[in-house]
Amino acid sequence: MIGGISKSDLLLLKINSKEKVYSKIDFHSLKKKWLDHTNLSKPIQYICESSYWRNFKFELSTDVLIPRVETEQIVEIATKIVAPEEKEIIFADLGTGSGSIAISLAVENRNWKGLATDIDMNAIHIAQQNHKKISSESNINFYCGNWWQPLTNYAGMINLAISNPPYIPKNVYERLPSSVIDFEPKKALYGGEDGLSHIKQIISDAPKFLVKGGWLILENHFDQSKKIKNLLREYGFDSLKTINDTFGIGRFTIGRYK
Numbered sequence: 001m002i003g004g005i006s007k008s009d010l011l012l013l014k015i016n017s018k019e020k021v022y023s024k025i026d027f028h029s030l031k032k033k034w035l036d037h038t039n040l041s042k043p044i045q046y047i048c049e050s051s052y053w054r055n056f057k058f059e060l061s062t063d064v065l066i067p068r069v070e071t072e073q074i075v076e077i078a079t080k081i082v083a084p085e086e087k088e089i090i091f092a093d094l095g096t097g098s099g100s101i102a103i104s105l106a107v108e109n110r111n112w113k114g115l116a117t118d119i120d121m122n123a124i125h126i127a128q129q130n131h132k133k134i135s136s137e138s139n140i141n142f143y144c145g146n147w148w149q150p151l152t153n154y155a156g157m158i159n160l161a162i163s164n165p166p167y168i169p170k171n172v173y174e175r176l177p178s179s180v181i182d183f184e185p186k187k188a189l190y191g192g193e194d195g196l197s198h199i200k201q202i203i204s205d206a207p208k209f210l211v212k213g214g215w216l217i218l219e220n221h222f223d224q225s226k227k228i229k230n231l232l233r234e235y236g237f238d239s240l241k242t243i244n245d246t247f248g249i250g251r252f253t254i255g256r257y258k
């Protein structure tokens with residue numbers, strides 16, 4: 001892939017090792033990419049400028065987080081939580097990055113309408129491009145701005161909000177490996193001193209935007225769920241629950257606005 005060789009060409013090599021395949025980039029560029037990976041720990045997804053997530057291939061740049069495997073589950077949680085009779089809902093993906101969550105939800109639930117926000121205009125462009133490549137539907141609107149702020153026209157109308165916000169506490173952020181800290185955007189990861197600064201903003205503004213009975217689903221750091229439940233309770237949520245990821249970590253916290 002890095003040399004522009006397709007998967008089918010590589011398969012051909014497996015079937016007939018005497019076949020020849022040709023790299024579409026010159027040897028020196030290829031070597032440079034390899035050295036960036038081995039010497040500088042540049043993640044392979046940024047070298048390929050893409051990543052596979054759930055059923056889709058997402059284009060990436062270092063303006064967006066590499067979508068993580070544990071986040072895939074958020075799509076299932078969101079889909080299951082909506083009652084089957086609620087066919088045409090409005091959902092928001094706050095901090096959409098590459099658009100992975102919003103696009104997966106909109107493709108898997110074609111009559112849902114999506115609103116995706118991000119503070120970074122480059123991320124919004126990447127998410128829009130990914131949406132165009134992956135789906136022929138136009139059921140997501142993209143907005144650049146601070147969390148809910150671009151969604152004022154939808155106040156009190158959103159049935160479901162999902163966010164994988166920056167939640168890494170300061171002391172953990174400072175010790176992240178160079179593959180993360182040197183390449184992934186700080187604004188996608190860093191959650192302030194205790195990691196909760198963005199989560200607090202999202203929860204405190206949620207009551208203005210959610211319908212009564214609307215759900216909020218948050219991804220969080222392994223030890224934040226209890227504090228997040230307390231915040232949710234304080235802002236009028238019930239049906240609070242921590243959901244473990246596939247590694248057994250309390251990765252998601254959900255609540256329903258009363």
Ligand SMILES: C[S@@+](CC[C@H](N)C(=O)[O-])C[C@H]1O[C@@H](n2cnc3c(N)ncnc32)[C@H](O)[C@@H]1O
Pocket residue numbers: 064065066067068071094095096097098099100101117118119120123145146147164165166187188189198
């Ligand atoms: C952890 S990344 C999640 C990206 C993507 N949703 C995913 O799961 O892979 C957090 C995202 O939140 C965005 N973000 C950070 N601060 C924000 C803010 N104040 N308002 C909106 N988005 C913000 C970042 O730019 C980043 O794209």
